[in-house]
Amino acid sequence: VRVEDKLYQNRYRVDSGRSHIVVAPHETPPPELVALVTICPARCYEINGKGQVEVAHDGCMECGTCRVVAEGSGAITWTYPRGGYGVQFKFG
Ligand code: SF4
Numbered sequence: 001v002r003v004e005d006k007l008y009q010n011r012y013r014v015d016s017g018r019s020h021i022v023v024a025p026h027e028t029p030p031p032e033l034v035a036l037v038t039i040c041p042a043r044c045y046e047i048n049g050k051g052q053v054e055v056a057h058d059g060c061m062e063c064g065t066c067r068v069v070a071e072g073s074g075a076i077t078w079t080y081p082r083g084g085y086g087v088q089f090k091f092g
Contacts, residue, residue: 062081
Protein backbone atom coordinates (compact mmCIF):
# COMPACT_ATOMS: atom_id res chain seq x y z
CA VAL A 1 0.00 0.00 0.00
CA ARG A 2 1.38 3.39 -0.95
CA VAL A 3 1.74 6.12 1.68
CA GLU A 4 -0.57 8.33 -0.37
CA ASP A 5 -3.26 5.64 -0.22
CA LYS A 6 -2.96 5.42 3.56
CA LEU A 7 -3.09 9.19 3.92
CA TYR A 8 -6.28 9.17 1.91
CA GLN A 9 -7.90 7.13 4.70
CA ASN A 10 -7.52 10.03 7.15
CA ARG A 11 -10.42 12.37 7.75
CA TYR A 12 -10.31 16.04 8.64
CA ARG A 13 -12.78 18.26 10.34
CA VAL A 14 -11.67 21.66 9.17
CA ASP A 15 -12.09 24.61 11.50
CA SER A 16 -12.85 27.07 8.72
CA GLY A 17 -11.36 30.49 9.18
CA ARG A 18 -9.31 29.41 12.23
CA SER A 19 -6.07 28.00 10.97
CA HIS A 20 -4.04 26.35 13.73
CA ILE A 21 -0.90 27.30 11.79
CA VAL A 22 -0.10 30.89 10.89
CA VAL A 23 2.83 31.95 8.72
CA ALA A 24 4.42 35.21 9.86
CA PRO A 25 4.17 38.02 7.29
CA HIS A 26 7.26 38.24 5.12
CA GLU A 27 8.49 39.69 1.83
CA THR A 28 11.16 37.10 1.18
CA PRO A 29 10.74 33.81 3.06
CA PRO A 30 13.51 32.80 5.46
CA PRO A 31 15.18 29.44 4.77
CA GLU A 32 13.21 27.59 7.44
CA LEU A 33 9.96 28.58 5.74
CA VAL A 34 11.19 27.51 2.32
CA ALA A 35 12.21 24.17 3.83
CA LEU A 36 8.63 23.51 4.95
CA VAL A 37 7.50 23.32 1.34
CA THR A 38 9.63 20.22 0.99
CA ILE A 39 9.47 18.60 4.40
CA CYS A 40 5.76 18.75 5.22
CA PRO A 41 4.53 15.22 4.53
CA ALA A 42 1.05 16.47 3.72
CA ARG A 43 2.34 19.23 1.42
CA CYS A 44 0.44 21.93 3.25
CA TYR A 45 3.00 24.60 2.42
CA GLU A 46 3.53 26.15 -0.98
CA ILE A 47 5.16 29.19 -2.54
CA ASN A 48 2.67 31.62 -4.05
CA GLY A 49 3.10 33.78 -7.13
CA LYS A 50 4.83 36.49 -5.07
CA GLY A 51 7.48 34.10 -3.82
CA GLN A 52 5.97 33.97 -0.33
CA VAL A 53 5.21 30.81 1.62
CA GLU A 54 1.58 30.03 2.41
CA VAL A 55 0.01 27.24 4.43
CA ALA A 56 -3.27 25.39 3.87
CA HIS A 57 -4.14 23.86 7.22
CA ASP A 58 -6.97 21.63 6.07
CA GLY A 59 -4.75 18.64 5.23
CA CYS A 60 -2.45 18.92 8.24
CA MET A 61 -1.73 15.65 10.04
CA GLU A 62 -0.49 17.46 13.16
CA CYS A 63 2.86 15.69 12.95
CA GLY A 64 4.63 18.76 14.34
CA THR A 65 7.52 18.72 11.87
CA CYS A 66 6.98 22.31 10.79
CA ARG A 67 6.62 23.34 14.41
CA VAL A 68 10.02 21.91 15.28
CA VAL A 69 11.69 23.47 12.25
CA ALA A 70 10.16 26.93 12.10
CA GLU A 71 8.30 27.96 15.24
CA GLY A 72 11.43 28.69 17.26
CA SER A 73 12.47 31.42 14.85
CA GLY A 74 9.01 32.97 14.81
CA ALA A 75 8.44 32.07 11.16
CA ILE A 76 5.19 30.32 12.08
CA THR A 77 2.92 29.97 15.07
CA TRP A 78 1.41 26.56 15.69
CA THR A 79 -1.29 25.40 18.08
CA TYR A 80 -3.41 22.28 18.11
CA PRO A 81 -6.84 22.67 16.52
CA ARG A 82 -9.77 23.21 18.83
CA GLY A 83 -11.37 20.12 20.31
CA GLY A 84 -13.32 18.16 17.73
CA TYR A 85 -11.42 19.64 14.81
CA GLY A 86 -8.36 18.52 12.89
CA VAL A 87 -7.20 15.15 11.65
CA GLN A 88 -8.84 11.87 12.55
CA PHE A 89 -6.50 8.96 11.89
CA LYS A 90 -7.88 5.69 10.71
CA PHE A 91 -4.57 3.90 11.24
CA GLY A 92 -2.93 4.72 14.55
FE1 SF4 B 1 2.68 19.55 7.63
FE2 SF4 B 1 3.09 18.22 9.89
FE3 SF4 B 1 3.23 20.89 9.84
FE4 SF4 B 1 0.88 19.69 9.58
S1 SF4 B 1 2.21 19.66 11.40
S2 SF4 B 1 1.60 21.40 8.32
S3 SF4 B 1 1.44 17.86 8.40
S4 SF4 B 1 4.61 19.47 8.77
